[in-house]
Amino acid sequence: xxxxxQTLRRPGGLLLTTGKVWAVLCITLRSRLAYVGELLLRxxxxxxxxxxxxxxxHATNLGKNVLVATGxxxxxxxxxxxxxxxLMLSAANARELEVDSEVRSGDIAYRLGRPLPYPLFHLGAGxxxxxxxxxxxxxxxxxxxxxxxxxxxxxxxxxLMSCSIALVSFVGDWIWTFAISLTSFWIEDTFGLHLLYRRxxxxxxxxxxxxxxxxxxxxxxxxxxxxxxxxxxxxxLFVHPDLPVWLAALGANLAIAVVxxxxxxxxxxIGLRFVSTQGG
Amino acid sequence: xxxxxxVHNLQKTFRRRxxxxxxxxxxxxxxxxxxxxxEAVHDLSFAIEQGEALALIGPNGAGKSTTIKMLTGxxxxxxxxxxxxxxxxxxxxxxxxMNIATVFGQRSQLWYHLPAGETxxxxxxxxxxxxxxYRERRAELVRRFELEPLLATAVRKLSLGQRMRCExxxxxxxxxxxxxxxxxxxxxxxIAKQTIRSLIGEMNHNEGVAVLLTSHDAGDIERLxxxxxxxxxxxxxxxxxxxxxxRRYLRRKVIDLRLRDADMQVPxxxxxxxxxxxxxxxxxxxxxxxxxxxxxxAALMAVLPVADITIEDAPLEEIIxxxxxxxxxxxxxx
Numbered sequence: 001x002x003x004x005x006q007t008l009r010r011p012g013g014l015l016l017t018t019g020k021v022w023a024v025l026c027i028t029l030r031s032r033l034a035y036v037g038e039l040l041l042r043x044x045x046x047x048x049x050x051x052x053x054x055x056x057x058h059a060t061n062l063g064k065n066v067l068v069a070t071g072x073x074x075x076x077x078x079x080x081x082x083x084x085x086x087l088m089l090s091a092a093n094a095r096e097l098e099v100d101s102e103v104r105s106g107d108i109a110y111r112l113g114r115p116l117p118y119p120l121f122h123l124g125a126g127x128x129x130x131x132x133x134x135x136x137x138x139x140x141x142x143x144x145x146x147x148x149x150x151x152x153x154x155x156x157x158x159x160l161m162s163c164s165i166a167l168v169s170f171v172g173d174w175i176w177t178f179a180i181s182l183t184s185f186w187i188e189d190t191f192g193l194h195l196l197y198r199r200x201x202x203x204x205x206x207x208x209x210x211x212x213x214x215x216x217x218x219x220x221x222x223x224x225x226x227x228x229x230x231x232x233x234x235x236x237l238f239v240h241p242d243l244p245v246w247l248a249a250l251g252a253n254l255a256i257a258v259v260x261x262x263x264x265x266x267x268x269x270i271g272l273r274f275v276s277t278q279g280g
Numbered sequence: 281x282x283x284x285x286x287v288h289n290l291q292k293t294f295r296r297r298x299x300x301x302x303x304x305x306x307x308x309x310x311x312x313x314x315x316x317x318x319e320a321v322h323d324l325s326f327a328i329e330q331g332e333a334l335a336l337i338g339p340n341g342a343g344k345s346t347t348i349k350m351l352t353g354x355x356x357x358x359x360x361x362x363x364x365x366x367x368x369x370x371x372x373x374x375x376x377x378m379n380i381a382t383v384f385g386q387r388s389q390l391w392y393h394l395p396a397g398e399t400x401x402x403x404x405x406x407x408x409x410x411x412x413x414y415r416e417r418r419a420e421l422v423r424r425f426e427l428e429p430l431l432a433t434a435v436r437k438l439s440l441g442q443r444m445r446c447e448x449x450x451x452x453x454x455x456x457x458x459x460x461x462x463x464x465x466x467x468x469x470x471i472a473k474q475t476i477r478s479l480i481g482e483m484n485h486n487e488g489v490a491v492l493l494t495s496h497d498a499g500d501i502e503r504l505x506x507x508x509x510x511x512x513x514x515x516x517x518x519x520x521x522x523x524x525x526x527r528r529y530l531r532r533k534v535i536d537l538r539l540r541d542a543d544m545q546v547p548x549x550x551x552x553x554x555x556x557x558x559x560x561x562x563x564x565x566x567x568x569x570x571x572x573x574x575x576x577x578a579a580l581m582a583v584l585p586v587a588d589i590t591i592e593d594a595p596l597e598e599i600i601x602x603x604x605x606x607x608x609x610x611x612x613x614x
Binding site: 008009010011012016019020023024027030031034035107109110112113114115116117272273275 | 349352353354355356365366367373374375376377378379382384387389391392393394398399401402405406407408434
């Protein structure tokens with residue numbers, strides 16, 4: 001005699017699942033806030049980068065012609081850099097490698113036994129960590145920029161536009177990095193792939209200088225690839241708010257996320273059959 | 281009684297890529313891939329009734345954890361069938377997860393840097409508990425597991441025994457119908473082991489939660505379960521009542537003594553054998569069919585200056601070896 005027919009509790013719909021992801025995001029935030037000192041120490045690197053680039057651009061006399069070359073004044077360029085650095089440094093490399101290590105070691109098995117899909121658990125945890133770091137880096141970067149080059153005219157609308165695009169870009173960026181991590185079901189070490197992706201993100205996204213200042217051939221390549229929507233556009237909107245540009249960037253970021261779901265779901269579905277875990 | 285777990289001819293084979301030694305071996309393994317198969321579970325069949333506590337025991341590599349992972353839907357089997365609460369685990373893993381709980385003694389589900397109460401709140405969301413029902417259940421578990429003084433402390437600062445109490449309470453928050461426990465007492469001291477055993481036993485009796493327990497420790501099995509399945513190299517060697525196992529294989533106990541004086545003369549007792557005697561240490565094996573353990577301990581305490589005493593079951597490896605001997609004798613007799 002089996003217990004077929006007895007009612008089993010089944011997981012709820014989209015709203016409840018979203019609530020679970022939100023709960024994971026919140027607990028990740030609280031967990032990371034347990035080490036505020038460590039977080040603040042990380043910002044030292046940001047301060048160093050901002051200071052170095054400001055000095056470099058002044059020393060190369062870039063300031064004189066910068067408006068012509070890039071469409072940004074030197075002050076705006078530093079504030080642009082504040083935003084791109086906050087985007088870049090907040091991308092938590094350790095979390096990408098955690099997924100990689102969980103897949104290879106079989107620890108993924110311990111997370112699969114919960115009524116919350118494994119990718120969604122990491123989405124909540126990844127976003128929680130990234131939002132915290134991004135906010136912190138942005139605030140510290142703004143203070144440094146204020147001290148080093150002084151204020152620029154930041155509008156609340158510009159901040160809202162850039163931050164909203166950044167938020168959507170975090171989801172798209174997470175989807176692609178998670179898909180890369182899932183290849184560790186078949187590849188011994190995904191560190192190389194992650195490194196390649198992050199370097200493309202930095203160079204082709206326009207992290208150090210806006211795409212408008214790139215040599216023509218490189219600018220052409222960068223403008224055909226999606227990385228510009230993850231880095232250049234949110235940072236540009238921070239300094240130069242523009243509604244049509246915001247709409248275009250929002251659409252592009254949503255497309256990056258939706259297209260990324262295909263490889264992610266495919267790799268996850270196939271990968272689950274390859275879960276291998278030793279012990280006992 | 282209805283069955284909550286049914287397993288028929290379950291099999292799991294892991295494949296590992298064989299890599300050659302040295303640079304030449306590595307290059308060769310890329311050109312011609314060789315695979316090594318490990319049969320973790322072989323033709324396993326058993327069932328668990330509602331409210332039953334079943335022990336699944338065996339030495340390292342026997343296939344216990346692999347079996348649990350297949351029954352919780354985490355691993356796909358190579359062949360065979362299983363139904364847990366009427367569903368095929370690896371096909372309806374998420375639905376099953378809402379109705380069962382798993383505790384791995386060597387893995388924590390608690391957030392390491394936060395107090396356990398924060399993980400409880402998260403699990404309430406993940407298992408979709410109604411706020412009032414969650415508050416009531418949490419209060420009940422906090423009282424039963426005596427967690428009140430621990431709830432505000434970060435998990436990393438708890439002792440292993442305290443953490444395990446929190447782990448099991450966390451697993452029971454959503455009132456699971458089956459509790460899978462993989463080595464829940466591993467690494468715990470004697471007192472903590474007793475506490476964990478009594479709490480699991482209490483939940484099994486009072487709430488009718490079926491328990492599937494894997495352990496290396498024969499003491500866990502004796503105190504918690506009525507039925508035991510012994511597996512070795514993925515194959516069932518014994519499936520019967522714990523009392524039968526005890527009568528056949530657990531009658532030997534090991535007494536470890538630390539004496540105040542060195543090289544003492546050991547009294548001669550029927551059914552008691554000296555395994556090792558060196559300096560202040562003395563290890564004896566007692567056949568409890570011949571000499572009840574209480575009488576053996578009393579007799580030793582009366583004549584020896586005992587500083588410390590530990591009584592343990594014979595190691596599982598010895599029990600398995602005895603089972604092999606029995607099977608060999610049975611074949612020989614046929």
